[in-house]
Amino acid sequence: MPCRFRLASVLALIASGASAHAQVERVWLTHQSNDPSRIVVNWETAKPLPSVVNYGLAAKYDRVATTEGLATRHHVEIAIPEKDVVWHYSVGSGEHATKDATFKGYPVEELRVAIVGDWGYAPGRDLSALKKDDVHLLITAGDNVPSLHEKGREGVKAFADLIDREPELFRGTPFMPILGNHDKEVKSRGPKPPPEAVYDVSATAYREFFALPGDEWKWHFDIPEFDVRFIATDIQHISDIGNTWQTCHAIDAQSEQFVWFRDLMGKTAQGFVFSLINEKQSSLAGATKGIWHEQFRKSSALITGFGYFAERAELDGGLPYFNTCLKGDGSPYKDAKAQFFKSEDNYLLLTFKKGAPSMTVQFKNLLGEVLDTRVIEKRKP
Numbered sequence: 001m002p003c004r005f006r007l008a009s010v011l012a013l014i015a016s017g018a019s020a021h022a023q024v025e026r027v028w029l030t031h032q033s034n035d036p037s038r039i040v041v042n043w044e045t046a047k048p049l050p051s052v053v054n055y056g057l058a059a060k061y062d063r064v065a066t067t068e069g070l071a072t073r074h075h076v077e078i079a080i081p082e083k084d085v086v087w088h089y090s091v092g093s094g095e096h097a098t099k100d101a102t103f104k105g106y107p108v109e110e111l112r113v114a115i116v117g118d119w120g121y122a123p124g125r126d127l128s129a130l131k132k133d134d135v136h137l138l139i140t141a142g143d144n145v146p147s148l149h150e151k152g153r154e155g156v157k158a159f160a161d162l163i164d165r166e167p168e169l170f171r172g173t174p175f176m177p178i179l180g181n182h183d184k185e186v187k188s189r190g191p192k193p194p195p196e197a198v199y200d201v202s203a204t205a206y207r208e209f210f211a212l213p214g215d216e217w218k219w220h221f222d223i224p225e226f227d228v229r230f231i232a233t234d235i236q237h238i239s240d241i242g243n244t245w246q247t248c249h250a251i252d253a254q255s256e257q258f259v260w261f262r263d264l265m266g267k268t269a270q271g272f273v274f275s276l277i278n279e280k281q282s283s284l285a286g287a288t289k290g291i292w293h294e295q296f297r298k299s300s301a302l303i304t305g306f307g308y309f310a311e312r313a314e315l316d317g318g319l320p321y322f323n324t325c326l327k328g329d330g331s332p333y334k335d336a337k338a339q340f341f342k343s344e345d346n347y348l349l350l351t352f353k354k355g356a357p358s359m360t361v362q363f364k365n366l367l368g369e370v371l372d373t374r375v376i377e378k379r380k381p
Contacts, residue, residue, distance in 0.1 A: 024091055024098050026163045028170040032077060032211040036106045036223050039174055040077045040211040041065075043091045043098075044160065051076050055089035059100045073156075075211040083225070084108050103172045106136055108354060111226045115276075115324055115348040117141035117305020119162065120182050122326035125345060129368030131169060133349055137223075138173050141305030141324055142180025142236060142278030148205055149186055159209040177210060178232040179203055179217060180278040180305060181247035193244040201246060203234070217249065218257060220264060226352040227271040227378070228359075231299075233261060236278035236306075238287050251284075253291050265295045271378035272352070272359055275299040280306045281313075281321050282335065293319075300376050301361065303348065306333075310346040310363045312372055313337040320374055322361065324348045340372040 027043040041053045048070035054061040055078055065078045080087055085105040090098050114135040120143045145158040153161050163170045177183075183206050184199040203217045213219040220231045234257060237247045249257045265273075275296050277284065281304065285293050296302045297317040304323050308330020311323040315337055323335075328345040345366045352359045357378050363371040 023096060026160060026167060026170075027091060027098065027101065028163045029103060029172075029174045030211045031174055031176060031221055032075070032213055034213045034219075034221055036221075037079065037081045038077055039080055039103075040075055041089060041091055042076075042209075042211060043074050045072050045074070045092070045096070048072055049074075049096055050093060052093045053078055053089055053091050054093075054097070055087060057082065057085055057087065059088045061088065061090065073208070077211075080105055101171050103174070104134075104136055106223060106225065108225060110354070111136055111223060111228070111352040113137045113139060113230075113350040113352075115139045115141055115303060115350065117278075117323070117325040117347075118143045118180070118308065118327050120144055120146040120180075121308075122345065123165070125326050126366055127166060127169065129364065129366055130347055132368060133364075135173060135349070138169070138175050139230060139276070140177040141276060141303055142178050143182045143305055144177045144180065146182055147185040147188075148183075148200070149188065155186075155205045156209045159205065175210075176212060176219075176221060176230070176232070177206075178276050178278065179206060179234050179236070179248070181236045184247055189245065193240075195244065197244045197246070199245070199247040201249060218260060222270065226354065228352060229268055229270040229273045230276065231261065231264065231273065232276045233257065235284060235292075238279055238284060251288060251292070253288075258291065261292075262295055265298050268298070272376065273299045273379065274350075275302050277302065277304045278306060279304060280333065280335075281315070298379075300379060301374075307331075308343075309333075310340070310342045310344060310371060311335060311338055312340040312363070312374060314339050320361070320376060322348060322363075322374075324363070326366075328365075342371055344371065346371060 025044045030040045032040045051067040051074040053065045053076045056062040065076050083105050084107050086102050088102050112135045148158050184203050186200050187198045207216045217234045222229045234248045240246050297319050301320040307323050308325045308327050313321040313335040315321050346363050349362045358375050361374045
């Protein structure tokens with residue numbers, strides 16, 4: 001009898017371990033369509049399983065979305081046409097289904113968007129204040145992870161580690177990162193350019209992990225109800241273009257990226273347009289003889305995560321320029337046109353009101369205190 005009991009116990013443990021091994025490890029939300037009425041539910045499992053999302057406006061789900069085949073990294077796009085509601089969802093099926101989770105549908109009266117920078121070098125930051133802002137969308141200004149070669153966090157594991165730091169935030173808030181150099185760093189940089197490339201310019205791991213619009217390394221996303229467009233570029237460490245330290249796609253006047261941005265700006269009719277980079281604006285202006293800034297000035301604002309501080313500058317032509325960083329204790333590379341500057345951990349909160357002729361951009365510290373406010377008027381047609 002004791003032997004049979006021990007054998008049964010061992011078999012139960014094996015079965016339990018196998019089941020646990022197959023369970024969902026992390027969940028995050030993104031957009032891969034330029035359409036806020038659709039959202040992508042992403043998750044990872046330890047072994048290949050079907051990709052199933054059950055969802056609805058209550059925990060008794062009345063909708064389901066699937067993709068074909070088995071996967072360990074799942075990306076399932078679902079339709080969320082209703083607004084100002086709370087969506088409930090679960091990923092997986094049967095014994096592998098997760099507990100009920102929720103996220104907000106996009107609003108009709110007030111839209112709140114947070115933008116953070118340099119998350120990769122701000123581990124352990126208390127984001128309670130950002131969470132209290134109850135944002136509808138979370139965007140970054142690059143450098144989401146420290147590298148792609150840290151032991152145990154190689155490649156996509158680096159982005160998985162980011163999700164694991166704030167599981168509830170990513171499970172309940174759409175996340176749209178842009179690229180920084182650290183998001184592509186596949187080898188240690190070293191003191192001088194080595195024979196082999198240090199960065200994966202094509203951002204393979206980032207594109208495999210996140211489901212984003214367009215080419216993913218560059219994208220745009222619109223929220224029509226609030227007349228706003230966000231445009232993400234791949235611009236960082238431009239002084240290294242042409243050697244094995246190069247991190248970003250080409251940025252010259254004939255480059256795919258610049259032509260795309262110029263043409264997109266030429267077709268952009270939104271009242272509010274935010275351009276996102278991960279480089280010092282003055283360096284970019286000097287290196288490209290102002291061709292990018294000619295286009296940026298058609299935007300409502302230019303936002304970067306280049307420096308470890310909070311800064312607002314007012315560039316020629318009335319273009320506001322913001323530098324935001326969750327790690328605010330770095331060297332103060334102050335812009336010549338700076339109107340506000342503070343060495344403090346910070347993020348940006350963008351607030352839009354339905355039909356309003358202006359919106360606000362606020363710098364907030366991680367205590368939730370407002371450090372600076374800039375009102376931005378709608379662009380003229």
